[in-house]
Amino acid sequence: MAEPSSGSDKLMIGQSRTGIYVAHAVLILGILIVAFPIYYTFVASTHSLQTILRPPLPLLPGDRFIENYSEALFGGVGRIGGVPVSTLLFNTTVVALGIAIGKIIISILSAYAIVFFRFPLRMTFFWIIFITLMLPVEVRILPTYKVMVDLGMIDTYAGLIVPLIASATATLLFRQFFLTIPGELVEAARVDGAGPFRFFKDILLPLSRTNIAALFVILFIYGWTQYLWPLLVTNDNQMNTIVIALKKMVSFADADTEWHLVMVTSMLAIVPPILVVVLMQRWFVRGLVETEK
Amino acid sequence: MATVDLKDVRKVYAGGVEAVKGVSIAIPDKALCVLVGPSGCGKSTLLRMIAGLETITGGTCAFDGKVVNAIGPTERDIAMVFQNYALYPHMKVYDNMAYGLRNRGTPKDEIERRVHETAKILELSHLLERRPRELSGGQRQRVAMGRAIVRNPKVFLFDEPLSNLDAKLRGQMRVEIKNLQRSLGVTSVYVTHDQLEAMTLADILVVMNAGQVEQLGNPLDIYEKPASTFVASFIGAPPMNLLPVTDVKFSDGTVISAPAQATTLGFRPEDADVTQRSSGDGLALDATVEGVEPVGAESFLYCAAAGQRVVVRVAGRSSHELGEKLTVTARPEKLHWFDSNGKRAG
Ligand SMILES: Nc1ncnc2c1ncn2[C@@H]1O[C@H](COP(=O)(O)OP(=O)(O)OP(=O)(O)O)[C@@H](O)[C@H]1O
Ligand SMILES: [Mg+2]
Numbered sequence: 001m002a003e004p005s006s007g008s009d010k011l012m013i014g015q016s017r018t019g020i021y022v023a024h025a026v027l028i029l030g031i032l033i034v035a036f037p038i039y040y041t042f043v044a045s046t047h048s049l050q051t052i053l054r055p056p057l058p059l060l061p062g063d064r065f066i067e068n069y070s071e072a073l074f075g076g077v078g079r080i081g082g083v084p085v086s087t088l089l090f091n092t093t094v095v096a097l098g099i100a101i102g103k104i105i106i107s108i109l110s111a112y113a114i115v116f117f118r119f120p121l122r123m124t125f126f127w128i129i130f131i132t133l134m135l136p137v138e139v140r141i142l143p144t145y146k147v148m149v150d151l152g153m154i155d156t157y158a159g160l161i162v163p164l165i166a167s168a169t170a171t172l173l174f175r176q177f178f179l180t181i182p183g184e185l186v187e188a189a190r191v192d193g194a195g196p197f198r199f200f201k202d203i204l205l206p207l208s209r210t211n212i213a214a215l216f217v218i219l220f221i222y223g224w225t226q227y228l229w230p231l232l233v234t235n236d237n238q239m240n241t242i243v244i245a246l247k248k249m250v251s252f253a254d255a256d257t258e259w260h261l262v263m264v265t266s267m268l269a270i271v272p273p274i275l276v277v278v279l280m281q282r283w284f285v286r287g288l289v290e291t292e293k
Numbered sequence: 294m295a296t297v298d299l300k301d302v303r304k305v306y307a308g309g310v311e312a313v314k315g316v317s318i319a320i321p322d323k324a325l326c327v328l329v330g331p332s333g334c335g336k337s338t339l340l341r342m343i344a345g346l347e348t349i350t351g352g353t354c355a356f357d358g359k360v361v362n363a364i365g366p367t368e369r370d371i372a373m374v375f376q377n378y379a380l381y382p383h384m385k386v387y388d389n390m391a392y393g394l395r396n397r398g399t400p401k402d403e404i405e406r407r408v409h410e411t412a413k414i415l416e417l418s419h420l421l422e423r424r425p426r427e428l429s430g431g432q433r434q435r436v437a438m439g440r441a442i443v444r445n446p447k448v449f450l451f452d453e454p455l456s457n458l459d460a461k462l463r464g465q466m467r468v469e470i471k472n473l474q475r476s477l478g479v480t481s482v483y484v485t486h487d488q489l490e491a492m493t494l495a496d497i498l499v500v501m502n503a504g505q506v507e508q509l510g511n512p513l514d515i516y517e518k519p520a521s522t523f524v525a526s527f528i529g530a531p532p533m534n535l536l537p538v539t540d541v542k543f544s545d546g547t548v549i550s551a552p553a554q555a556t557t558l559g560f561r562p563e564d565a566d567v568t569q570r571s572s573g574d575g576l577a578l579d580a581t582v583e584g585v586e587p588v589g590a591e592s593f594l595y596c597a598a599a600g601q602r603v604v605v606r607v608a609g610r611s612s613h614e615l616g617e618k619l620t621v622t623a624r625p626e627k628l629h630w631f632d633s634n635g636k637r638a639g
Contacts, residue, residue: 182377182379184375184376184377184378184379185379185381187341187344187346187366187373187375187379188373188375188379188380188381188440189381190346190365190366190367191344191346191366191367191371191372191373191393192367192392192393192396192440192444193367193393193396193397194392194396198396202381202392203381203383206383207382207383
């Protein structure tokens with residue numbers, strides 16, 4: 001990195017020092033506003049239930065961090081049938097990964113077919129995929145549920161994942177990207193003796209990594225935060241995802257709710273998406289830098 | 294090594310555009326055939342049909358006498374250099390060159406030997422570990438050449454490979470391509486719209502216009518005896534001066550004596566001369582200097598004559614001034630005549 005080291009060199013043209021201070025003040029304020037509730041949740045997750053129920057809640061973390069977290073992770077939470085949060089995390093990870101990977105595989109393959117092959121009714125298929133954009137899960141929920149029941153897929157991972165996999169959005173995204181690949185490159189590969197499969201594996205996939213990484217992040221979070229469908233398709237507490245479990249943990253009566261565990265579960269629920277974003281960000285930032293010609 | 298035979302090759306695109314309208318060219322083994330013509334005349338289309346990237350909708354294309362219309366680019370055993378190089382952006386130079394060999398199942402050590410050998414010829418050895426975006430335009434061009442050479446194909450196909458380089462580099466690469474093609478002895482088809490490239494590279498020059506061959510042959514023959522006004526104005530720079538015969542009057546009012554049917558008179562800027570007085574035979578046109586373009590070793594005079602603009606090349610620095618009256622002359626054997634259809638007459 002050959003960045004200028006002295007502070008004044010970093011000023012952009014036409015930027016005054018005051019301007020920078022004001023901008024930073026606004027940004028810091030924004031961060032405080034966004035981050036404070038999360039911090040407060042964390043603080044709550046380290047106090048005992050009694051402390052939480054007796055306002056005001058302290059602003060500093062308490063001493064029950066290890067107790068609360070191990071109770072939630074391994075002990076089992078009463079209100080959701082004694083299922084430990086570790087099971088919830090595992091379930092949700094499977095579902096989110098399944099949805100993200102499944103969607104990517106399905107959509108990259110369909111985009112590949114639509115862009116690079118000429119087959120009868122190609123545009124018809126394209127439009128059919130496009131139209132499904134207008135039919136989100138919520139709209140087709142009854143027939144889908146019926147199908148799942150008939151296939152005996154209630155309370156299974158497959159039942160949680162498969163109905164959410166088909167993705168018109170991701171297909172369209174890949175299609176747009178594939179359309180930007182120069183025809184010459186495709187022809188060069190043909191001249192070099194790469195058949196359809198080799199072209200896909202050796203050229204298209206490596207060129208799409210940035211897109212795949214970005215989509216993976218988006219789709220993982222989409223899968224992680226699914227609410228309506230997991231709620232319908234799971235009856236067994238063992239199969240709950242973390243979002244559903246969180247909802248079930250909160251009772252109407254305040255005294256019935258183990259608030260300290262709810263807070264712990266909330267904290268744990270945001271860890272994997274954050275991890276995915278942080279880890280993958282490095283990936284797609286590198287990808288973005290590399291593809292620049 | 295192969296001969297390439299095109300017989301009445303046609304291409305009608307799906308939309309009904311007839312891009313190539315019956316082209317026949319016979320390219321002998323080891324020859325370099327250059328297709329030249331204005332933009333949109335169907336050069337790339339023809340080349341891509343030879344490559345097998347585009348279906349042939351009429352006529353035949355044969356390699357070594359074997360018709361290849363129905364087989365794909367891989368089986369035709371051709372290599373192509375694209376205008377924008379089409380290097381695989383995510384692969385190192387080495388892999389870019391090795392990819393075609395790998396797909397053909399060449400053994401690993403053989404691939405390594407051939408890639409290094411080719412890299413040495415093209416002076417790419419120190420760049421093998423780089424990716425295309427870390428190379429200059431000229432180096433990318435070499436890699437594209439290397440990718441073609443390393444496979445040792447039957448036929449090389451080039452589609453305006455030098456058009457993205459600057460003038461100096463283009464000159465260097467032109468010489469290099471010619472030498473490589475000679476030493477490797479691979480039959481080649483080269484598309485360009487640069488007439489200088491066409492003249493210097495070609496064993497066989499094919500001038501195309503609107504999907505048809507206007508003239509085909511040795512480049513110097515074409516230069517000396519252009520078959521039509523189109524070829525005359527396309528080959529040679531600046532282009533040949535073309536004047537309607539009836540406009541070419543001498544000071545005494547007589548019309549120049551032309552062969553029967555000739556309606557257009559042509560002469561090249563480099564075949565003309567300027568004097569102060571009219572000479573005996575040949576062409577002598579009264580002209581006024583309208584512009585002078587010194588290039589260094591030569592200068593071009595732009596003159597108004599016979600109601601037209603005429604270009605004359607004079608050696609060295611020109612002493613002529615704007616508005617100066619002079620006579621443009623050309624020897625009779627240097628005059629070209631064309632009939633009313635633009636075809637050569639006499
Ligand atoms: N895929 C296509 N579908 C329909 N028409 C096409 C297609 N490709 C080319 N054409 C048309 O065919 C004609 C010849 O095109 P071609 O690309 O062969 O020209 P060219 O001689 O290579 O021109 P340039 O020097 O600009 O590259 C043009 O009129 C073009 O519009
Ligand atoms: Mg072209």
